Amino acid sequence: MPGAQSGVPDGIDFLLAPYRVLDLTDERGLLAGKILADLGADVVQIEPPGGNPARNIGPFYGDDPQPEKSLFWWAYAANKRSITLDLEQKGGQALLKKMVAEADFLVESFVPGYLDTLGLGYDLLAEINPKLVMVSITPFGQDGPYSNYQATDIVGMALGGFMYLTGDDDRAPIRISFPHFYLHGGAAGATAAMLAHTYRITSGQGQYVDVSCQQAVAKTLAHAPQIWDIEGAILKRMGVYRQTSGENRVRINWPCKDGYVNYMVQGGSVAYSTRALLEWMKEDSFDTADLDIIDWERMGYGAITPELMDQLGGPLGDFFKGHTRAELVQGSLDRRILLFPVATPSALQDHPQLEARGYFKELEHPELGATVQYPGAFVKSGDGGDIAGIYRRPPLIGEHNTVILQGELGITGSELESLKRSGVI
Amino acid sequence: MTAQRDAGKPLDGINVLDFCWVAVGPMTTKYLGEYGANVVRVESVKRPGTLRSAAPFKDGVSGINRSAYFASYNANKMGITVDMRHPRARELMLRMAAWAHLVTENFTPGTLESWELGFDQLKEVNPGIVVFSTSMMGRGGPMEKQPGFGPVLSSLVGLTNLTGWPDRDPVNPYGAYTDFIVPRFAVAAILAGLDRSRRTGEGVHIDMSQLETTLHFSAPVLLDYAVNGREQSRQGNRDPGAAPHGAFPCAGEDRWIAIGCFSDAHWEGLQRTIAPDGSGWPYNPDFTTLLGRKAKEDELERLLSDWTSSWEPGALMETLQSSGVPAGMVNDCRDLFDDAQLQHRGHFQWLDHPEIGPYATDASEMHLSLSPGSLDIPAPLLGEHTAHVLKDLIGLSDDEYKSLEEDGVLE
Numbered sequence: 001m002p003g004a005q006s007g008v009p010d011g012i013d014f015l016l017a018p019y020r021v022l023d024l025t026d027e028r029g030l031l032a033g034k035i036l037a038d039l040g041a042d043v044v045q046i047e048p049p050g051g052n053p054a055r056n057i058g059p060f061y062g063d064d065p066q067p068e069k070s071l072f073w074w075a076y077a078a079n080k081r082s083i084t085l086d087l088e089q090k091g092g093q094a095l096l097k098k099m100v101a102e103a104d105f106l107v108e109s110f111v112p113g114y115l116d117t118l119g120l121g122y123d124l125l126a127e128i129n130p131k132l133v134m135v136s137i138t139p140f141g142q143d144g145p146y147s148n149y150q151a152t153d154i155v156g157m158a159l160g161g162f163m164y165l166t167g168d169d170d171r172a173p174i175r176i177s178f179p180h181f182y183l184h185g186g187a188a189g190a191t192a193a194m195l196a197h198t199y200r201i202t203s204g205q206g207q208y209v210d211v212s213c214q215q216a217v218a219k220t221l222a223h224a225p226q227i228w229d230i231e232g233a234i235l236k237r238m239g240v241y242r243q244t245s246g247e248n249r250v251r252i253n254w255p256c257k258d259g260y261v262n263y264m265v266q267g268g269s270v271a272y273s274t275r276a277l278l279e280w281m282k283e284d285s286f287d288t289a290d291l292d293i294i295d296w297e298r299m300g301y302g303a304i305t306p307e308l309m310d311q312l313g314g315p316l317g318d319f320f321k322g323h324t325r326a327e328l329v330q331g332s333l334d335r336r337i338l339l340f341p342v343a344t345p346s347a348l349q350d351h352p353q354l355e356a357r358g359y360f361k362e363l364e365h366p367e368l369g370a371t372v373q374y375p376g377a378f379v380k381s382g383d384g385g386d387i388a389g390i391y392r393r394p395p396l397i398g399e400h401n402t403v404i405l406q407g408e409l410g411i412t413g414s415e416l417e418s419l420k421r422s423g424v425i
Numbered sequence: 426m427t428a429q430r431d432a433g434k435p436l437d438g439i440n441v442l443d444f445c446w447v448a449v450g451p452m453t454t455k456y457l458g459e460y461g462a463n464v465v466r467v468e469s470v471k472r473p474g475t476l477r478s479a480a481p482f483k484d485g486v487s488g489i490n491r492s493a494y495f496a497s498y499n500a501n502k503m504g505i506t507v508d509m510r511h512p513r514a515r516e517l518m519l520r521m522a523a524w525a526h527l528v529t530e531n532f533t534p535g536t537l538e539s540w541e542l543g544f545d546q547l548k549e550v551n552p553g554i555v556v557f558s559t560s561m562m563g564r565g566g567p568m569e570k571q572p573g574f575g576p577v578l579s580s581l582v583g584l585t586n587l588t589g590w591p592d593r594d595p596v597n598p599y600g601a602y603t604d605f606i607v608p609r610f611a612v613a614a615i616l617a618g619l620d621r622s623r624r625t626g627e628g629v630h631i632d633m634s635q636l637e638t639t640l641h642f643s644a645p646v647l648l649d650y651a652v653n654g655r656e657q658s659r660q661g662n663r664d665p666g667a668a669p670h671g672a673f674p675c676a677g678e679d680r681w682i683a684i685g686c687f688s689d690a691h692w693e694g695l696q697r698t699i700a701p702d703g704s705g706w707p708y709n710p711d712f713t714t715l716l717g718r719k720a721k722e723d724e725l726e727r728l729l730s731d732w733t734s735s736w737e738p739g740a741l742m743e744t745l746q747s748s749g750v751p752a753g754m755v756n757d758c759r760d761l762f763d764d765a766q767l768q769h770r771g772h773f774q775w776l777d778h779p780e781i782g783p784y785a786t787d788a789s790e791m792h793l794s795l796s797p798g799s800l801d802i803p804a805p806l807l808g809e810h811t812a813h814v815l816k817d818l819i820g821l822s823d824d825e826y827k828s829l830e831e832d833g834v835l836e
Contacts, residue, residue, distance in 0.1 A: 226784070356565065
């Protein structure tokens with residue numbers, strides 16, 4: 001299959017240019033296809049008539065809750081094309097099967113067993129195309145005691161072990177205020193698709209892949225499970241602090257005049273950073289004599305005791321509160337202090353490194369008369385070539401029905417009309 | 426060395442020269458090893474990697490081969506030791522690059538080049554080579570060499586700003602969180618690069634900025650600012666489209682259940698479970714609609730907490746789920762090992778390590794029907810496979826090996 005898929009415009013020749021993906025997912029799996037699309041595959045989103053449920057997720061462009069204005073949809077459907085198919089009708093199932101014959105990947109995120117009830121399960125699709133790689137992304141996997149559980153983001157982040165470890169120790173565990181449970185599973189879906197694809201290259205055989213979002217979250221916990229396994233200790237959440245060893249912890253986030261900064265007191269090989277901060281504090285007329293006499297150079301990682309942290313907390317906290325985030329970040333760069341902003345969306349928009357690397361990409365939305373700045377490619381080439389990117393605004397509902405079904409699949413104009421009349425597309 | 430396999434694994438025969446260290450890189454190459462690649466991790470006796478000195482240790486006693494943190498992220502890999510600052514290291518690494526399909530590294534940009542082992546030089550000995558580099562900020566630009574690690578990046582990327590209670594300071598998502606977001610994107614990009622190399626014979630240098638990758642985990646938030654000028658911030662556990670929505674206390678110390686009611690059906694399931702006889706506070710007309718529940722969410726959470734606090738979290742999860750209510754116990758790390766679904770999936774695998782003994786490591790979250798992955802080999806002892814790799818895989822003669830050893834290259 002040399003050359004790019006017909007759905008990818010001329011001049012776009014990224015790593016996965018020869019391949020086509022049928023994307024049947026909703027918000028529980030959109031990221032998988034997005035990753036493959038950014039890597040250059042022709043990804044066709046197959047939406048139910050009326051549009052993908054993810055189009056109902058806010059926020060919306062201009063706060064206008066319309067299916068073509070969901071920013072969630074925009075974020076995870078850019079680069080894809082769209083057709084509408086009613087998979088509950090025979091006509092829709094037949095068209096899907098026709099597309100499966102020509103596709104390399106199919107990704108879906110329905111509840112376990114749903115596609116089987118439509119006669120569109122893996123075994124039947126594999127008869128049509130034995131090389132097909134089919135990936136299912138579900139909260140817990142296709143079978144097992146939780147496989148039919150209802151899962152929303154907070155339920156998944158809880159069962160994956162993330163929440164227990166996040167938040168203040170005197171309150172309930174918390175999730176991240178932007179849902180991540182299904183994004184972990186979605187990203188794993190892309191990994192899984194590429195693993196199965198690599199097997200197909202050498203064996204000529206497709207296969208079925210079953211992804212669990214719960215497991216994907218449980219893999220974000222660093223060494224916390226090993227601390228239970230090896231030490232029999234249950235790690236707890238620590239709010240703005242980070243455990244360094246045993247009872248010792250350092251504060252990570254500090255309020256400043258107009259927001260927050262990230263600063264961890266450290267000694268040893270980065271004692272220079274602590275010394276430089278103490279010097280800066282002296283310029284602000286802080287009395288740091290008690291802190292200057294500490295042997296930072298010989299202080300190992302994890303050696304800052306709770307007592308020392310308390311002693312540091314007062315003056316450091318007061319110093320940070322006296323400056324804006326921008327002042328602290330710039331001053332730290334000038335003085336080689338390892339201090340970083342707790343970034344807000346506006347700060348990311350103006351980030352010097354993202355700007356220098358040309359990260360954000362503007363896409364035209366002609367229907368809205370708007371140009372919108374999108375997060376750009378998640379990966380670049382170190383040698384100048386284009387290997388991934390963002391090039392097409394997210395599709396309107398069924399925008400590519402004619403070009404794909406008539407132009408690429410060979411459905412005649414009258415067949416297309418009849419499918420439209422019967423509500424299949 | 427190689428486990429018995431039936432259909433084989435997806436990455437059988439793919440050779441990886443792995444310079445990755447700490448977490449983000451080793452988690453990436455662990456997937457590769459789990460799915461069959463020959464991953465050879467290059468370490469140095471003189472400068473052992475950070476994770477080798479990171480707790481937890483077997484019996485609480487530190488030691489270069491005793492960290493279960495290191496052991497978990499480096500299963501299914503071989504380990505060799507090479508002093509990269511030795512003048513003869515380069516020649517040896519070029520021989521390995523000729524053997525490899527893939528070179529992986531997560532140093533500060535410029536490190537491979539400082540050893541004269543940059544992409545252009547590796548390509549000279551192996552035109553089809555894929556080189557994967559990942560760093561905090563990506564290559565080039567004013568901040569390419571900015572130091573830092575996962576907890577810093579969570580703040581830089583805006584995730585800290587989205588985590589915490591609105592009336593308190595923001596907190597970091599647990600741990601070096603971004604280190605565990607990046608690897609799935611990384612493996613997809615690496616395998617796409619290997620695919621193109623196989624089709625075209627052309628190598629590629631993949632440059633992954635962890636900042637740029639992780640921003641895709643908050644892309645709608647960035648768009649909300651770009652088009653609506655809104656700065657989203659932390660909301661504790663609340664969700665604008667659901668009520669109740671949070672973690673509620675259960676019986677016992679620090680035990681919790683997460684509940685999220687987005688639809689009428691979810692709420693009705695909760696009502697029925699709390700008050701099967703159809704009376705009492707859940708049936709207060711103020712709570713009938715989502716808008717009503719949102720308007721009195723503090724009160725709703727208080728009443729619900731009173732009810733949940735007498736339940737054991739696992740039993741409550743099963744009860745609520747059987748009524749169609751999205752609910753999950755807040756698993757701590759012990760609970761994860763007892764979790765019936767994770768057990769069903771074989772999430773934790775135990776490997777027998779010569780110094781640590783049996784230790785748990787997590788298997789991948791994807792099950793491939795035809796060519797599954799498996800974790801078979803414990804993480805390498807420092808330098809465990811130096812002789813095997815250099816003699817049996819690279820083909821150095823005994824004399825060549827001895828000369829490198831005597832010159833102190835293999836330290």
